[in-house]
Amino acid sequence: MNNEHNCVRIFVSLIIAMCLRIAPLPENLALLNPDWVLLVLIYWSLAIPERVGIGHAWFFGILTDVLMGRLFGQYALSYSLIIYLVLIWHRQLRQFPLTQQSAFVFGCLLISQLLLFWFENLKAPAQLHGTFWLPVLSGTASWFIVYHVMRFVRRF
Amino acid sequence: MRLLIAIIAAVALLITEYRSERLMPVRATLSMLTDPLKYLVDLPISLFENVSTILTSYNTLKTENTELRQEKLINKTQLLKFEALEKENIRLRALLENSFKLGEQVLIAELLSINLAPYEHIMVVNKGTRFGVHQQQPVLDSNGVVGQVFRALPFTSEIMLITDPNHAIPVQVNRNGLLTIAVGSGISNQLNLPYLPNNADIQAGDLLITSGLGGTFPAGYPVAVVDDFPQTSNKSITHITATPKAMLDRNRELLIVWTNNTPIPLTTPIIKTPASHE
Numbered sequence: 001m002n003n004e005h006n007c008v009r010i011f012v013s014l015i016i017a018m019c020l021r022i023a024p025l026p027e028n029l030a031l032l033n034p035d036w037v038l039l040v041l042i043y044w045s046l047a048i049p050e051r052v053g054i055g056h057a058w059f060f061g062i063l064t065d066v067l068m069g070r071l072f073g074q075y076a077l078s079y080s081l082i083i084y085l086v087l088i089w090h091r092q093l094r095q096f097p098l099t100q101q102s103a104f105v106f107g108c109l110l111i112s113q114l115l116l117f118w119f120e121n122l123k124a125p126a127q128l129h130g131t132f133w134l135p136v137l138s139g140t141a142s143w144f145i146v147y148h149v150m151r152f153v154r155r156f
Numbered sequence: 157m158r159l160l161i162a163i164i165a166a167v168a169l170l171i172t173e174y175r176s177e178r179l180m181p182v183r184a185t186l187s188m189l190t191d192p193l194k195y196l197v198d199l200p201i202s203l204f205e206n207v208s209t210i211l212t213s214y215n216t217l218k219t220e221n222t223e224l225r226q227e228k229l230i231n232k233t234q235l236l237k238f239e240a241l242e243k244e245n246i247r248l249r250a251l252l253e254n255s256f257k258l259g260e261q262v263l264i265a266e267l268l269s270i271n272l273a274p275y276e277h278i279m280v281v282n283k284g285t286r287f288g289v290h291q292q293q294p295v296l297d298s299n300g301v302v303g304q305v306f307r308a309l310p311f312t313s314e315i316m317l318i319t320d321p322n323h324a325i326p327v328q329v330n331r332n333g334l335l336t337i338a339v340g341s342g343i344s345n346q347l348n349l350p351y352l353p354n355n356a357d358i359q360a361g362d363l364l365i366t367s368g369l370g371g372t373f374p375a376g377y378p379v380a381v382v383d384d385f386p387q388t389s390n391k392s393i394t395h396i397t398a399t400p401k402a403m404l405d406r407n408r409e410l411l412i413v414w415t416n417n418t419p420i421p422l423t424t425p426i427i428k429t430p431a432s433h434e
Contacts, residue, residue: 018190019197024269027344031274058162062169067190068272069307069314072179073169080162122174129342132275 009153010052013040014060018067031131034139036146037064038079038112042105043150045086046093057083074119078112085111098144106140184285187309194280194312198268205408260374261414262296263287267407268312277303277320277340281410284311289412292372296411300378300401301325301366305412317404318379319344327379328367332357335367338380338398344405347380349396360384364398374415 017036025033037060044052061076068075085108086093093101113136120128173179265281272278283289285308293305295315303323306316316323321342328335334357338347352358362382368375380398 015193019193022194022197022270022272024197024201024271027274030271033271033274054158054162058166061166063186063190066183066186067193069278071170072173072183073166077163077166077170080159080166084159084162119170128275 006048006051006154010044010056013044013150013153018060018064021064022067031134032138034135034142035109035112036142037075038082038109039105039139039143039146040150041079041083042086042108043146045083046090047150047154049087049090052083053087054080054083070116071119071123074116078115081115082108082112098147101147102140102143105143106136109136109139183307184310187311191309191311194268194270195282197270198282201269262411263289263414265289265295265313265410265412267410269408272314275342277317277323277342277344277404278306279303279315279317280312281315281412282312283412284309284313286310288414289313294373294377294413294415296377296413297402297407297409298411299403300380301373302402302404302407302410304372315410318347318400318402319404325373325379326367326369327364329358329382330363330365330378331359334358335369338364341397345399346383347398347400349382349398352396358382358396363401374413 014037017040020036021033023033041052041057041060045057057079058076061079062073064070064075064079065072089104093104096104113133117128117132169179263283265283268280268282270280272280281295289305289308291305291308293308295302295304301318303315303317303320305313307314318325318338318340319342320340323340325338326335327338336349336356337351338349341348349358360382364379364382366373366375366377366379378401380400383397383399385394385396
């Protein structure tokens with residue numbers, strides 16, 4: 001596989017993920033909108049860990065912070081932490097069936113959302129409802145889609 | 157090792173941003189990369205709207221035009237009266253040796269249809285610091301107060317709606333001048349009025365207007381209408397809510413307002429508009 005092509009693919013897929021992140025969905029669906037950027041980052045760091053690492057995660061985390069208007073560094077922190085976890089276990093994770101992988105993704109999304117919850121409360125004690133945690137579930141469900149779509153993109 | 161660097165860098169950024177506004181230029185620079193995405197996501201919807209305008213039939217446009225003309229006529233006559241009233245008000249205030257704020261400039265900004273965080277009531281508009289927009293500017297629509305500029309970036313700015321749970325706006329009851337604070341409820345189209353004394357004279361249907369206290373919002377703009385609430389002896393326990401006048405979830409065009417913060421001394425004659433007659 002061509003390295004340069006891969007670079008373009010990584011970049012474009014992450015840009016699309018960022019667009020999906022701010023997609024104008026109706027209110028009920030918006031509550032379910034998962035963290036696409038993190039899912040795509042997890043996929044790439046599983047597929048080509050030698051190319052996509054903590055640096056990518058950090059950079060795209062900062063961009064997501066600016067895009068979403070969060071405190072500077074909160075997505076950068078959670079993304080780099082999670083990509084680190086993925087990199088540690090990527091050998092085992094690759095052997096896992098998709099369902100077991102999605103369990104791991106669930107854990108990752110939960111950690112990320114927990115960190116986000118903490119930062120949001122730090123910034124301003126917002127009244128966060130139970131719906132705040134819904135993206136974790138929908139993200140786990142979307143992992144199947146992300147995995148297949150991204151594998152298609154990678155092998156295309 | 158890399159993780160350590162990444163975490164330290166991120167935490168350092170977090171602390172700096174949490175404590176000060178020093179990172180605003182960095183954010184502005186990085187937003188040059190991300191703002192195109194906002195416009196990109198908005199593009200299909202604005203295109204659809206443009207196409208539907210093109211496809212509107214001649215007849216619809218014609219009737220709309222006539223209606224708008226009539227509305228404009230009515231508005232203009234009302235404004236004539238308003239100008240006379242304003243002059244009278246200024247003169248009366250001069251008698252009281254009170255200063256009067258006037259001179260408000262507006263900029264029309266269009267909403268970008270993107271969704272940042274569903275648990276926050278923050279919207280993005282297509283005007284930013286390039287147009288002179290700055291933090292804490294009030295934002296209105298044709299019906300009332302929408303919110304305030306929360307963060308101004310070069311090409312876009314984030315607007316916190318009055319319904320955001322972290323937003324509070326000083327208001328007064330138009331009927332009797334009772335001052336209170338309307339806090340966002342986190343539910344679209346609802347404000348809470350938690351700081352009312354026991355004997356507060358407030359009724360369902362009362363119009364709440366901005367009181368001008370706090371300095372962010374100019375005085376006298378309609379904010380919300382008080383909802384029905386059960387009549388009990390203890391109003392401080394009763395959960396009193398109000399519905400915003402502005403169409404928070406339907407409008408695509410908003411007005412960003414510049415207020416003249418220096419009160420004009422009233423010893424000098426004020427010449428504002430030639431329309432009103434002395």
